[in-house]
Amino acid sequence: MIQISALPAFTDNYIWLLQDPDTQHCAVVDPGDAAPVLAWLKQHPAWTLSDILVTHHHPDHVGGVEQLKALTGAKVYGPAAEKIPARDVALNDNDRLTVLGWDFDVYTVPGHTLGHIAFYHQGVLFCGDTLFAAGCGRLFEGTPQQMHTSLERLAALPDATLVYCTHEYTQSNLAFAQAVEPDNTDIAERVETVRQLRARGEISLPSNLALEKRTNPFLRTSETSVKQKADERNGRDNRSAVEVFASLRAWKDKF
Ligand code: ZN
Ligand code: FE
Numbered sequence: 193m194i195q196i197s198a199l200p201a202f203t204d205n206y207i208w209l210l211q212d213p214d215t216q217h218c219a220v221v222d223p224g225d226a227a228p229v230l231a232w233l234k235q236h237p238a239w240t241l242s243d244i245l246v247t248h249h250h251p252d253h254v255g256g257v258e259q260l261k262a263l264t265g266a267k268v269y270g271p272a273a274e275k276i277p278a279r280d281v282a283l284n285d286n287d288r289l290t291v292l293g294w295d296f297d298v299y300t301v302p303g304h305t306l307g308h309i310a311f312y313h314q315g316v317l318f319c320g321d322t323l324f325a326a327g328c329g330r331l332f333e334g335t336p337q338q339m340h341t342s343l344e345r346l347a348a349l350p351d352a353t354l355v356y357c358t359h360e361y362t363q364s365n366l367a368f369a370q371a372v373e374p375d376n377t378d379i380a381e382r383v384e385t386v387r388q389l390r391a392r393g394e395i396s397l398p399s400n401l402a403l404e405k406r407t408n409p410f411l412r413t414s415e416t417s418v419k420q421k422a423d424e425r426n427g428r429d430n431r432s433a434v435e436v437f438a439s440l441r442a443w444k445d446k447f
Pocket of ligand 2: 253
């Protein structure tokens with residue numbers, strides 16, 4: 193059974209570490225910095241880094257790739273549509289790969305960047321900066337329509353799916369979620385749960401899709417109360433879920 197843990201990087205990134213105890217091979221997702229991975233490997237000399245998965249081209253996700261590959265010979269998987277350093281395997285929508293014996297499906301999820309991909313294996317999702325706990329990534333390259341479609345695609349995966357995103361943004365995302373839905377008791381409960389975790393210095397991830405559907409405003413654009421709030425904020429009638437999404441995203445950018 194693969195074990196998944198987080199290696200913190202920079203101020204709020206997580207590099208996900210996947211370990212296969214049978215082979216003592218491991219993989220990392222989005223190593224924006226080589227140092228935390230190299231430190232872990234030094235402390236665990238029996239382990240071999242065999243694979244590197246990359247969701248998109250931003251430096252905080254690819255910064256450590258070249259050095260890690262050079263030192264370990266790990267195989268680098270990344271989106272075909274983006275420039276990824278030292279990439280060995282270029283991935284397109286619906287491609288499949290096997291890492292540490294796990295089959296992953298690749299989904300293209302444009303919005304944060306145009307070539308952004310997510311990796312899915314039976315109830316486990318690595319989604320980079322697309323879906324966050326209680327939020328979503330900024331639209332640096334894509335349109336609201338693209339990001340909305342990408343989020344809907346991820347939300348259609350099984351409810352129990354664990355969401356391994358790349359940043360510890362949950363608390364600030366929840367503050368925004370609460371501004372959008374002040375009467376949502378699931379959000380209020382989650383605010384308290386995450387506050388306690390963070391006060392103890394613990395990570396707020398992984399999330400899961402059931403919880404996201406109840407508490408993430410960007411997955412709740414079809415709710416009447418969310419639409420009304422977006423209309424109020426933007427002084428217009430948002431006629432579709434995509435328009436509600438666009439209004440929320442613009443609001444959150446300045447929140
Ligand atoms: Zn990014
Ligand atoms: Fe990032």
